[in-house]
Amino acid sequence: xxxxxxxxxAGVIGLAAAWRAASAGYRVTVVDPEPGxxxxxxxxGMLAPxxxxxxxxxxxxxxxxxxxxxxxxxxxxxxxxxxxxGLSEAGTVVAGRDAADAxxxxxxxxxxxxxxxxxxxxxxxxxxxxxxGLASALRSGIVVPGDLAVDNRxxxxxxxxACKRNGVEFVRESAREIGPSAVVTDSGVYDADxxxxxxxxxxxxxxxxxxxxxxPLKGEIVRMRPRRxxxxxxxxxxxxxxxxxxxxxxxxxxxxxxxxxxxYESGYDESVKAGGVRELLDYAxxxxxxxxxxxxxxxxxxxxxxxxxxxxxIGRLSDxxxxxxxHYRNGLLHAPxxxxxxxxxxxxxxxxxxxxxxxxxxxxxxxQV
Amino acid sequence: xxxxxxxxxAGVIGLAAAWRAASAGYRVTVVDPEPGxxxxxxxxGMLAPxxxxxxxxxxxxxxxxxxxxxxxxxxxxxxxxxxxxGLSEAGTVVAGRDAADAxxxxxxxxxxxxxxxxxxxxxxxxxxxxxxGLASALRSGIVVPGDLAVDNRxxxxxxxxACKRNGVEFVRESAREIGPSAVVTDSGVYDADxxxxxxxxxxxxxxxxxxxxxxPLKGEIVRMRPRRxxxxxxxxxxxxxxxxxxxxxxxxxxxxxxxxxxxYESGYDESVKAGGVRELLDYAxxxxxxxxxxxxxxxxxxxxxxxxxxxxxIGRLSDxxxxxxxHYRNGLLHAPxxxxxxxxxxxxxxxxxxxxxxxxxxxxxxxQV
Numbered sequence: 001x002x003x004x005x006x007x008x009x010a011g012v013i014g015l016a017a018a019w020r021a022a023s024a025g026y027r028v029t030v031v032d033p034e035p036g037x038x039x040x041x042x043x044x045g046m047l048a049p050x051x052x053x054x055x056x057x058x059x060x061x062x063x064x065x066x067x068x069x070x071x072x073x074x075x076x077x078x079x080x081x082x083x084x085x086g087l088s089e090a091g092t093v094v095a096g097r098d099a100a101d102a103x104x105x106x107x108x109x110x111x112x113x114x115x116x117x118x119x120x121x122x123x124x125x126x127x128x129x130x131x132x133g134l135a136s137a138l139r140s141g142i143v144v145p146g147d148l149a150v151d152n153r154x155x156x157x158x159x160x161x162a163c164k165r166n167g168v169e170f171v172r173e174s175a176r177e178i179g180p181s182a183v184v185t186d187s188g189v190y191d192a193d194x195x196x197x198x199x200x201x202x203x204x205x206x207x208x209x210x211x212x213x214x215x216p217l218k219g220e221i222v223r224m225r226p227r228r229x230x231x232x233x234x235x236x237x238x239x240x241x242x243x244x245x246x247x248x249x250x251x252x253x254x255x256x257x258x259x260x261x262x263x264y265e266s267g268y269d270e271s272v273k274a275g276g277v278r279e280l281l282d283y284a285x286x287x288x289x290x291x292x293x294x295x296x297x298x299x300x301x302x303x304x305x306x307x308x309x310x311x312x313x314i315g316r317l318s319d320x321x322x323x324x325x326x327h328y329r330n331g332l333l334h335a336p337x338x339x340x341x342x343x344x345x346x347x348x349x350x351x352x353x354x355x356x357x358x359x360x361x362x363x364x365x366x367x368q369v
Numbered sequence: 370x371x372x373x374x375x376x377x378x379a380g381v382i383g384l385a386a387a388w389r390a391a392s393a394g395y396r397v398t399v400v401d402p403e404p405g406x407x408x409x410x411x412x413x414g415m416l417a418p419x420x421x422x423x424x425x426x427x428x429x430x431x432x433x434x435x436x437x438x439x440x441x442x443x444x445x446x447x448x449x450x451x452x453x454x455g456l457s458e459a460g461t462v463v464a465g466r467d468a469a470d471a472x473x474x475x476x477x478x479x480x481x482x483x484x485x486x487x488x489x490x491x492x493x494x495x496x497x498x499x500x501x502g503l504a505s506a507l508r509s510g511i512v513v514p515g516d517l518a519v520d521n522r523x524x525x526x527x528x529x530x531a532c533k534r535n536g537v538e539f540v541r542e543s544a545r546e547i548g549p550s551a552v553v554t555d556s557g558v559y560d561a562d563x564x565x566x567x568x569x570x571x572x573x574x575x576x577x578x579x580x581x582x583x584x585p586l587k588g589e590i591v592r593m594r595p596r597r598x599x600x601x602x603x604x605x606x607x608x609x610x611x612x613x614x615x616x617x618x619x620x621x622x623x624x625x626x627x628x629x630x631x632x633y634e635s636g637y638d639e640s641v642k643a644g645g646v647r648e649l650l651d652y653a654x655x656x657x658x659x660x661x662x663x664x665x666x667x668x669x670x671x672x673x674x675x676x677x678x679x680x681x682x683i684g685r686l687s688d689x690x691x692x693x694x695x696h697y698r699n700g701l702l703h704a705p706x707x708x709x710x711x712x713x714x715x716x717x718x719x720x721x722x723x724x725x726x727x728x729x730x731x732x733x734x735x736x737q738v
Contacts, residue, residue, distance in 0.1 A: 274653070
């Protein structure tokens with residue numbers, strides 16, 4: 001009889017791992033009170049390792065690019081097992097507003113050049129000719145053709161459908177306790193040959209080894225839609241730096257525009273803060289003025305799971321529990337590479353070299369050196 | 370057998386008229402697809418004729434003050450028939466931010482003084498000592514003790530309960546056509562001895578005589594709540610003028626804070642506009658900075674029914690339909706006086722002198738002069 005794998009958490013990481021494991025022949029159970037919600041559901045959907053790159057975070061960029069390369073195949077396979085998750089290859093522009101913002105764009109462009117990814121800094125005027133509707137106050141920008149975007153909610157739906165099609169069982173409850181061979185909920189104990197902990201920021205509450213390693217980092221996003229007579233959303237993903245703060249506008253195929261994201265420590269509080277929304281709306285108007293006339297359709301907050309070095313934690317913890325969390329802003333991007341890694345660990349092939357940097361015990365090892 | 374009155378519209382005006390008519394012995398039917406919603410449900414709840422006063426609108430102030438005087442008795446009777454609608458007597462302050470805003474405060478104070486309602490202009494510092502938490506940038510203000518506020522949603526619930534207790538029947542459908550002796554919905558024809566048209570801005574779509582007389586004037590409001598550790602909302606209603614724009618913050622007994630309201634022409638479109646919300650949040654922070662940390666609990670838009678002179682339209686139209694609409698920003702305030710007027714008309718006592726200025730045929734009469 002095949003091995004029983006119990007996955008805690010049905011965000012993009014848990015669902016991707018569950019789908020892959022079930023496809024590979026494992027019996028899989030997913031434990032989550034609300035499958036397909038959480039930070040993955042709130043997210044903007046950018047798969048953008050290059051525009052997220054920053055000096056000193058080479059390992060994050062490398063892991064992101066590895067995962068990005070697997071995304072088209074991941075999406076194709078998902079379309080076969082369920083349906084198309086809505087991958088967009090429209091590309092990304094990065095824009096800076098004031099002189100200091102333009103300096104940041106320059107630093108990013110220089111850095112990308114040094115590591116062999118040449119990008120050209122263009123004027124605000126040229127940027128506006130590429131993306132009509134951008135604010136005339138934007139000073140400069142860069143065009144990054146390779147970064148992708150995905151419709152995060154369509155993806156989550158597709159992953160759940162693919163899971164169900166492959167026989168994954170869903171337990172719609174919160175995990176209260178986990179161990180290497182069981183998951184405890186209010187209604188009972190779910191025995192398992194392997195437990196995969198993919199509960200995002202809440203993973204820290206479920207395993208003592210993660211208590212210091214992962215923390216919730218709140219983010220708000222706003223969803224809007226052009227009203228009649230409005231200029232449509234930009235045709236590409238727009239990342240902007242406004243007064244030093246990062247902002248993104250991600251267009252969806254159905255006409256929706258996702259604007260994100262705030263970022264601050266607020267424990268496990270998932271309420272939407274008035275000041276955060278004010279900031280998003282204000283900055284969005286400064287980047288793409290037409291949004292002022294858009295209909296505001298939704299405001300949501302979610303909790304990213306942040307690690308100390310912005311790299312995820314993927315691997316076995318000391319008691320044998322397999323962890324896949326700490327994906328910070330990159331959960332959607334890292335889903336393919338993380339799911340593959342979890343499969344490798346389940347098959348006792350150990351942690352693949354490519355994600356050695358995501359070793360979940362790295363903090364402890366560093367302390368021992 | 371008692372007369373049948375059919376009321377079109379179950380906002381505060383329609384419900385108040387229906388309740389009063391049913392109490393007086395009429396058989397009453399109310400036609401509305403969503404009783405207790407619409408602009409009345411979106412509203413802030415201020416009963417504030419004095420702080421809403423402006424030179425040239427003496428008739429609006431007079432009608433408002435008449436209705437305000439009836440409010441405590443209206444609320445008491447409603448509490449007997451149903452439950453307390455949550456009347457607050459905490460009072461109102463008006464604050465101005467920059468020099469031009471302070472000038473507007475001065476104009477309001479002078480005007481109130483000229484018509485015999487002396488108010489004192491106080492410094493921003495003194496204002497802040499009265500209402501801790503107000504922004505230090507506020508220049509000056511006035512204190513208006515008499516204005517009231519009501520929990521608009523509790524009021525709508527109480528009115529519906531009072532209606533039901535008095536045997537009012539509700540037809541949860543839209544009125545398609547109305548005449549002096551019948552209301553037509555998709556499901557049938559409701560005959561009536563008298564029809565009361567109180568459908569707010571939509572009244573213009575239901576009667577040819579109102580087509581030019583009443584128009585929708587959209588407004589957005591934001592509801593928020595202090596998160597743990599936040600300064601609580603102000604203890605009084607705060608009206609502010611920020612960069613020439615009016616803003617209000619109305620505290621509720623349960624800790625909620627209502628922030629309103631935008632105002633612009635947008636036809637019958639009830640969508641929430643991103644720029645409107647940005648403005649409300651931005652100005653609210655400029656008046657009471659702690660709201661930045663509050664939880665944003667709700668954003669809603671509604672359509673005020675505006676007349677040409679900001680006075681309501683109350684009386685018989687030429688075909689005998691009784692109209693009660695065009696209450697602009699004052700629907701909640703004017704509910705008692707409007708309901709009394711409708712009762713007077715039903716009893717063939719004609720339009721009471723006190724609301725002669727609200728004659729619904731006044732535009733036509735003016736044209737004929």
